[in-house]
Amino acid sequence: MSHALKQVFNKDKTFRPKRKFEPGTQRFELHKKAQASLNAGLDLKVAVQLPPGEEQNDWVAVHVVDFFNRINLIYGTISDYCTEQSCPVMSGGPKYEYRWQDEHKYRKPTALSAPQYMNLLMDWIEVQINNEDIFPTNVGTPFPKNFLPVVKKILSRLFRVFVHVYIHHFDRITQMGSEAHVNTCYKHFYYFVKEFNLIDTKELEPLVSVWVGSAT
Numbered sequence: 001m002s003h004a005l006k007q008v009f010n011k012d013k014t015f016r017p018k019r020k021f022e023p024g025t026q027r028f029e030l031h032k033k034a035q036a037s038l039n040a041g042l043d044l045k046v047a048v049q050l051p052p053g054e055e056q057n058d059w060v061a062v063h064v065v066d067f068f069n070r071i072n073l074i075y076g077t078i079s080d081y082c083t084e085q086s087c088p089v090m091s092g093g094p095k096y097e098y099r100w101q102d103e104h105k106y107r108k109p110t111a112l113s114a115p116q117y118m119n120l121l122m123d124w125i126e127v128q129i130n131n132e133d134i135f136p137t138n139v140g141t142p143f144p145k146n147f148l149p150v151v152k153k154i155l156s157r158l159f160r161v162f163v164h165v166y167i168h169h170f171d172r173i174t175q176m177g178s179e180a181h182v183n184t185c186y187k188h189f190y191y192f193v194k195e196f197n198l199i200d201t202k203e204l205e206p207l208v209s210v211w212v213g214s215a216t
Contacts, residue, residue, distance in 0.1 A: 044184075048192040056196070057143040061135055063192055064151055068125055070185050071161050075118060077176065078169040087114035092163035092206045114164055121161070125154050148198075155189075156199050162186050163206045 050059050075082075090112055091097045099109035100117050102124060112120070129135050134150055136143060165173065165182070173179050186207075193199040 044188050044191045045195075048188070048195045057147060060148075060151055060196060060198075061143075064154055065129055065135075067155070067158055067189055067192075068129060071158050071189075072122065074165060074173075074182055074185060075161055077178065078165060078172045079115070079118070081169060081172050082114050082118070082164075084113045084115060087164070087168060090114045090117035090160070090164065091168075092160070093167045096163065096206045098160045098163075114168070118161065121157050125157070128154060152198050155193055156203055159189070159193075159199060159203065162189070166207060 048063075050056055089097055090100070091114070097111065098117065100106050100112050100120055101109045102120070106120075128150055132138075132141075134144060134147060166186075170179070170182075173182050190204070193204075
């Protein structure tokens with residue numbers, strides 16, 4: 001592993017603790033299956049497809065947690081350069097500004113700095129994926145009716161992290177020699193959300209002309 005990739009996977013730089021799957025559980029086995037597909041060098045379009053005989057919600061849940069972990073790692077590598085001064089607005093260039101809204105302090109869409117937004121976002125996602133009522137871990141426990149709406153919201157917000165990193169911090173990623181890893185992670189994310197129709201095409205527009213390499 002290159003020094004740059006070691007930096008990307010440096011646990012000290014993880015923005016949030018990784019959510020892990022319990023060994024012996026169905027979700028853990030699915031996670032291993034997904035990782036095996038990636039490690040085998042399969043076409044990412046094929047790797048994201050639902051394996052025969054598996055439940056789609058389980059497959060989606062595993063990937064949501066995995067993307068949360070991976071995107072945390074990516075943001076963690078540039079978080080020292082994403083400050084109140086350098087990024088006073090959570091944005092993706094002059095055309096896209098992302099405002100934060102939740103059910104507690106920010107009931108109306110509110111303009112925040114990028115680091116403030118990232119902190120609130122990661123805290124919020126952690127609450128969702130650790131909520132057994134939304135992401136049940138016991139085999140046989142049904143997923144709730146609001147599972148997919150919550151998943152779509154999580155993924156659309158995680159996409160905004162990619163937008164901010166690509167447009168405002170990609171020079172740092174390039175300096176570290178980690179652009180191939182980040183590009184692969186984004187490509188994997190892109191193919192997954194397209195495969196299961198989890199993010200509206202319009203929301204994906206900010207990276208259509210920015211991303212290095214075509215994911216279409």
